[in-house]
Amino acid sequence: MRPVLLVHGGAGRVPEDGGGGAREGLAAAAGAAWRLLEEGGPAMEAVIAAVQALEEDPRFNAGYGSVLTEDGDVEMDAAVMDGNTMRAGAVAAVRLVRHPVLLARAVLEEGRHVLLVGEGAERMAAARGLPRCPPGDLITPARRAQWERGRADRGGGTVGAVALDRAGRLAAATSTGGTAGKRAGRVGDSPLIGCGTYADARGAASATGDGEAIIRVVLAARAVDALDPETDLAATAAAALAGMQALTGGTGGLILLDAAGRAGAAHTTPFMAVARRGGGA
Ligand code: ASP
Numbered sequence: 332m333r334p335v336l337l338v339h340g341g342a343g344r345v346p347e348d349g350g351g352g353a354r355e356g357l358a359a360a361a362g363a364a365w366r367l368l369e370e371g372g373p374a375m376e377a378v379i380a381a382v383q384a385l386e387e388d389p390r391f392n393a394g395y396g397s398v399l400t401e402d403g404d405v406e407m408d409a410a411v412m413d414g415n416t417m418r419a420g421a422v423a424a425v426r427l428v429r430h431p432v433l434l435a436r437a438v439l440e441e442g443r444h445v446l447l448v449g450e451g452a453e454r455m456a457a458a459r460g461l462p463r464c465p466p467g468d469l470i471t472p473a474r475r476a477q478w479e480r481g482r483a484d485r486g487g488g489t490v491g492a493v494a495l496d497r498a499g500r501l502a503a504a505t506s507t508g509g510t511a512g513k514r515a516g517r518v519g520d521s522p523l524i525g526c527g528t529y530a531d532a533r534g535a536a537s538a539t540g541d542g543e544a545i546i547r548v549v550l551a552a553r554a555v556d557a558l559d560p561e562t563d564l565a566a567t568a569a570a571a572l573a574g575m576q577a578l579t580g581g582t583g584g585l586i587l588l589d590a591a592g593r594a595g596a597a598h599t600t601p602f603m604a605v606a607r608r609g610g611g612a
Contacts, residue, residue, distance in 0.1 A: 334368035335495045335592045335610030336361060338381045340391055341507075342539045342584030342600040343487020352390050353488075353604035360384035361606035364492065368608075374494040374502035374535075375413050375436075382409070382432040382504045385490035389471045392488030394430055396471050397508025399478040400515050405469045407508050408522040409435045410446075414501030414530030414590075419445050421522035422452040424515075429462040429469070432506045435522070437461065446522060477511060485510045487602065489521060491528070491537025493588040495610075501590060503528050503535040503551070510542065520545035525552035533590055534558045540572075540583015540600060548575045554587055564588070564595025572599045 338361045340353040364381035368374070386394025397405045409431035410421035420439025423446060428434050437459045438447055447455060456463060489507035496502075505521040505528040513519075519542030520527035527538045529551035536551035545551075554571040558564070568585040575581055576599055584598030586605060594610040596603070 332495065332497050332499045333592055333609055334497055335588055335594050336365050336368055336377060336381070336492065336608040337586040337588055337594050337596060338364070338492045338606045339490065339537060339539060339584060339586045339596065340385065340604040341487035341489035342582070342598045342603040343485060345602040350602055350604055356385060356388045356390050357604050357606035361608055364494065365608040368494060368496055371497050374496040374500045375411065377494040377496065378492040378502045378504035379411060379432055379436055381492040382490055382506045383430050386430050386432060386506055391490050392508045393490045393506040395469050396474065397469055398511035399470065399474055401512050402515050403478055404466060404515065405508060406515065407431045407506065408519050409506040410522040410524060410528040411435045411439055411504040412502065412524060412528055412530040413439070414535050415532055417531055418442065419524045421446040421524065423448045423518040423522040425449065425452045426466050427453050427463050428456045429464050432504055433461050445524060448518070484512070485541065487600070489539040491539060491586060493530070493535040493537055493586050495588055495590070495592055499590065501530045501532070501535040501588065503530040503537050505537045520550070525549045527551060529555055531555060535588045536585060538583060538585050539603065541581030544575055544579040544581020545583055547579055550575055550583070550585065554585055558589050564593050565597055566595070568595050568597035572597055
């Protein structure tokens with residue numbers, strides 16, 4: 332099997348720099364993940380490597396650089412799913428962890444639960460020796476300034492990845508700080524399996540956009556269900572997003588990959604940066 336990788340940097344407004352910074356960040360993250368896949372590494376490790384790199388990049392709304400809640404805190408959501416075993420792990424409304432995607436993987440590996448939230452998830456991070464940080468350490472000056480201006484919006488910057496490895500395994504991962512100015516305790520689509528993140532033996536998807544809309548239409552699983560050998564994946568992703576918009580009015584973006592190595596992306600927002608390595612239409 333020839334490996335394939337797609338990474339997105341969130342659906343939203345066109346950034347002030349036209350998107351150059353986002354594309355640069357995605358290229359670096361995709362490069363590291365692609366090397367793993369080329370060396371025969373597992374799809375799960377590749378999507379985690381890409382997302383972890385973007386959580387460290389302050390240009391994205393995930394990990395360091397997450398948007399702030401209405402109270403001025405960072406609360407993050409993340410999920411990972413392995414398509415062939417259908418094992419999944421997710422965390423929601425977590426603070427104090429530098430890399431929510433690694434904590435989501437720990438939940439998957441332990442296998443006892445699928446989704447952990449808040450303090451219980453943070454305790455698991457401590458027990459697993461995952462990098463912890465004081466709350467303020469995840470807040471960038473730009474996010475603090477945005478919060479001070481009182482801008483509650485969804486500007487984009489969520490990150491996600493889907494991959495197919497040489498052994499034919501599929502995986503998906505998504506990580507986000509959620510929506511700027513959200514209520515404390517709000518959980519978006521990203522950590523909800525089938526909504527923002529989904530993979531099975533047929534395909535893998537990571538979504539971004541209006542979380543409340545994505546949750547209601549179960550967007551990622553809906554897109555994988557709609558995979559069809561006659562239709563290219565960009566069209567399948569676009570149709571899933573159009574369906575969401577018709578049903579809810581919400582907009583967003585989607586990256587999609589199937590077991591044959593076909594890949595596609597679509598967005599109904601003005602902008603979504605995507606990096607792609609390998610694969611057909
Ligand atoms: N979907 C994310 C959320 O609602 C936000 C985004 O993708 O920009 O948490």
